Amino acid sequence: MARFVFRLRPVLEQRERVERDRQLAVAELERERLRLEDELRRCEWAAHYERRELRDRLDAGAGVDVGAARWQAHASLGAMSRARSAALRLAGVHARLGRARAALLGATAARKAVESLRDKQFAAWRAEQAKKERIELDEIGAIVTGRRAGDP
Numbered sequence: 001m002a003r004f005v006f007r008l009r010p011v012l013e014q015r016e017r018v019e020r021d022r023q024l025a026v027a028e029l030e031r032e033r034l035r036l037e038d039e040l041r042r043c044e045w046a047a048h049y050e051r052r053e054l055r056d057r058l059d060a061g062a063g064v065d066v067g068a069a070r071w072q073a074h075a076s077l078g079a080m081s082r083a084r085s086a087a088l089r090l091a092g093v094h095a096r097l098g099r100a101r102a103a104l105l106g107a108t109a110a111r112k113a114v115e116s117l118r119d120k121q122f123a124a125w126r127a128e129q130a131k132k133e134r135i136e137l138d139e140i141g142a143i144v145t146g147r148r149a150g151d152p
Contacts, residue, residue: 004125006118015111022104029097036090043083050076 006012054072057065 002129004122006121008114008117012114012118015107015114019104019107019111022100022107026097026100026104029093029100033090033093033097036086036093040083040086040090043079043086047076047079047083050079
């Protein structure tokens with residue numbers, strides 16, 4: 001039995017590798033996005049905690065420790081500064097993630113185009129094989145009929 005040979009198999013394999021590389025790039029950026037979002041949440045929580053601590057110290061009324069209040073204020077500002085920095089880095093990751101997803105979409109489309117070509121060629125090959133088989137069966141039928149007609 002004949003076997004189907006797709007001559008563009010190396011091209012398909014290369015496009016699959018490119019698509020896999022693009023998937024890995026998107027996954028890496030997704031991990032970075034998740035890490036930065038977690039960092040941003042922690043910074044915002046820390047800033048909120050420090051502000052609440054400062055408010056509680058100031059609301060205590062009686063003996064206010066100015067040094068401790070100053071330390072709380074600096075801690076709160078530091079956490080807010082880290083949160084802004086994480087937000088800026090997160091925005092950069094979102095931009096790179098959008099470009100990486102677009103590249104992945106292009107790689108997927110390129111792979112699917114070659115797969116579509118392979119499927120069409122395979123369907124044409126199968127049709128050709130079926131046609132050859134019908135011709136051979138017709139020839140066998142003609143030979144058998146000819147022998148029967150020749151046998152008295």
